[in-house]
Amino acid sequence: MTRTGAIRRTEDTGYSGDRTSSQFSLQALVAEARAQQQNGIAERIVDAMASDSRKRRSVARPQSYHVPLELSEMLVELKADRRLKDLILSPEVSTEVQEFISEYADMALLRSHGLEPRHKVLLVGPPGTGKTSLAEVLAHELRMPFYVVRYDGLIGSFLGETATRLRKLTDFVASQRCVVFFDEFDTVGKERGDTQETGEIKRVVSSLLLQMDSIPTNCVIVCATNHPELLDRAVWRRFELRVDVPLPGSQEISQWFNRLRKDFGAAIASVEKEFVSTLNGMNFSDIEAFTLDVRRKIVLSRGKLAADQALAEGLAKLRQKRSTPGETDHSRQTDNKDPSKRRRIKADKRPPEGPLPEGTLI
Ligand SMILES: Nc1ncnc2c1ncn2[C@@H]1O[C@H](COP(=O)(O)OP(=O)(O)OP(=O)(O)O)[C@@H](O)[C@H]1O
Ligand SMILES: [Mg+2]
Secondary structure: OOHHHHHHHHHHOOOOOOOOHHHHHHHHHHHHHHHOOOHHHHHHHHHHHHHHHHHHHOOOOOOOOOOOHHHOOOEEEEOOOOOHHHOOOOHHHHHHHHHHHHHHHOHHHHHHOOOOOOOEEEEEOOOOOOHHHHHHHHHHHOOOOEEEEOHHHHOOOOOOHHHHHHHHHHHHHHOOOEEEEEOOOHHHHEOOOOOOOOHHHHHHHHHHHHHHHHOOOOEEEEEEEOOHHHEOHHHHOOOOEEEEOOOOOHHHHHHHHHHHHHHHOHHHHHHHHHHHHHHOOOOHHHHHHHHHHHHHHHHHOOOOOOHHHHHHHHHHHHHHHHHOOOOOOOOOOOOOOOHHHHHHHHHOOOOOOOOOOOOOOO
């Protein structure tokens, strides 16, 4: 590709946005280096540009600042304020995530030894367990913009349209230091042999897989799913880090309770056991909703309702609801007390190991 061609490609993909002319030239150099297979050089320029833009953004970081207009239908930049310590994680998840963050942050050291950090992450777990929150945490802790893919803007109704959009999207994120998040990834990553699916979806998945391989390490790809069984093995093996995000167990619910204790005071200690046993089996999202409900009641009582009493009443109500015939509590489908059991249940949903069946596209 000629230099002019490289510059035109940069313009087409919308990298330039409202940047200055010097940045524009750097972007053209990146495109040219990539075209000449000099990915190492391209990444170093991208890193330098990102570090420069981080410095400029450190005072205030406006939202949707980076996403070019032509991609705004399929990519949204969200503010990533959540810190790792804000989440309550099982020891396994916490270790995996911390290791990933440290490894990524030490990219320079790895590169000096000819190694690259992992940058493709799959988060698997039931709804409301913190997958989206974890993706946000990664962006926050790595100090990178957080881009979320919008499938309604990505999937087009015309043949080939989706693949073209996907290419534009991956071209853009490949040029950035960023975290790009595909939530409910099974929507696009569905088993390609699924006869219910249209040819378009299969093509999308194939191009996504190919493009995923060509996205450089400056972009962290995070995908999340509640349905790992819908992902085929070709998709599954693309990820360098797969994290099972389980429902909270007794320990994690106790930690949640301890945070409440900081707000409500030691007086609520008497309801801890009841709190943990009643909420065991629920996801964080529901636990959060329950807690907010209790807080609201306390505030509205104008000082008449003590926190321990409000909690005890809320828990009693929840238990009563569960014991009422006809009331189904969807959150209590697993015995969540045994962490090894929680992990085993999810691990069984993984596609079987072994060679891919014949006819697999990738
Ligand atoms: N590990 C956690 N620690 C503390 N709060 C959590 C945790 N996980 C989830 N929450 C709370 O529950 C809410 C929902 O979590 P989140 O959206 O991250 O779950 P999810 O796994 O992405 O769910 P879904 O599969 O439905 O998209 C969050 O806003 C957060 O406040
Ligand atoms: Mg989510």
